[in-house]
Amino acid sequence: MVSIDVQNASVDFPIFDAKNRSLKKSVLGRAGGHITDAKVPVVEALRDVSLSLRQGDRVGLVGHNGAGKSTLLRLLAGIYEPTRGRAKIEGRVAPVFDLAVGMDPEISGLENILIRGLFLGMTRKQMESRVDEIADFTELGDYLTMPLRTYSTGMRVRLALGVVTSIDPEILILDEGIGAVDAAFLEKARDRLRDLVSRSGMLVFASHSDEFLVELCDTAIWMDTGEIKEQGSLREVVSAYKGRDLFDSLSPETMRRLDLDPGASSPVTSNGSTTAPAATDADAAAKTEDETVGLP
């Protein structure tokens, strides 16, 4: 059984080569974790985070730039140890932060499929039995026998997405930023991502894309300056973060495909009013980013 239990965890980054802050002090910073005012400044990327996730959980992480989403994902993947507090992760974690990680430019696409699969916790035998299916999905044809360095960015993404979506993770940790594929291929990738998530024991997914959050997650966590600001149903939390109903931004096609009811009651705050907190400038910036990003 997979599980994640994080108790009062903090992650600090001391910055030994920070420059004099006198200039910066006059500038109001909105993005990023809290920075302590010490001789060696410390970025408090996560502060006192507690979290309990179980089999079947599909959690979206939202928050402005520098809010701590990637740091939390790395903590959950066991890449970072908490500076204070505890993090107990049970289950095989497949961390997908950067599609290019584990890819070797000097070996062929086919060889890269194998290597990347091993990186993600699969066995050689498992990968060998999936190579043909992945190769088909990428539509890269003869290029699969050529070194990866000869591929365009979009071709690399096709290959990497093909591998990543072929694995059987117990805990899938997914960071955003899987861009640069054309629209038709995006449709194919969307279906595979959905299948991948449905066979994973647990998903934690950081994204600025409403469409992908709705597609893959049912609950959400809103991170703000290193802390969990709100946790709950996807629609409620993302609507509170964005200052508008999450469903408003979805295309009619997505609403239909996911069988969502636009008329279902809008999220309300504990005092009964419709949630619409003032969005910060950083949130607005993140929002602009959302609307331009096609993939998570």
Ligand SMILES: Nc1ncnc2c1ncn2[C@@H]1O[C@H](COP(=O)(O)OP(=O)(O)OP(=O)(O)O)[C@@H](O)[C@H]1O
């Ligand atoms: N290796 C590092 N060294 C120093 N500071 C770091 C490091 N990694 C992250 N931080 C800081 O920790 C804070 C949280 O960063 P993190 O990358 O987790 O944010 P994020 O929510 O993923 O942001 P974004 O949406 O912009 O990707 C930021 O203030 C960032 O500057």
